[in-house]
Amino acid sequence: MENLINRRDVEAITGLSRSTIYKMISNGDFPRPLRIGAKAVRWRMSAIAAWIEQLPEKLLLCFSGAVLYLLSRIRQDGLGKDHPTFAYQP
Numbered sequence: 001m002e003n004l005i006n007r008r009d010v011e012a013i014t015g016l017s018r019s020t021i022y023k024m025i026s027n028g029d030f031p032r033p034l035r036i037g038a039k040a041v042r043w044r045m046s047a048i049a050a051w052i053e054q055l056p057e058k059l060l061l062c063f064s065g066a067v068l069y070l071l072s073r074i075r076q077d078g079l080g081k082d083h084p085t086f087a088y089q090p
Contacts, residue, residue, distance in 0.1 A: 004034065004042035013048060 005013070010021060016030075024030035031051055033041035 003045035004036070005045050005048065006042055007033075010043050010048060014052070 007018060007021070010016075011018060014021070016024070021030055025032055031043060031047035033043045036042050
């Protein structure tokens with residue numbers, strides 16, 4: 001099962017605002033969300049982690065240690081797999 005996160009979580013993890021996220025999506029610079037309902041979208045955690053990892057090293061310094069730790073744990077052992085924020089079953 002893929003770990004999915006909502007927009008507020010994406011904002012918290014990336015430090016980007018809602019408008020910046022959607023502007024970057026329209027420019028092709030940020031992962032597109034999945035539509036899971038008529039008015040609901042979620043992002044793949046793996047896509048957000050990959051986006052962060054491809055950033056230049058200087059930008060990675062802007063992310064807090066807690067965010068980087070969370071991303072590493074999700075990659076390592078699927079942390080949050082059963083948490084309602086991260087889990088989605090169609």
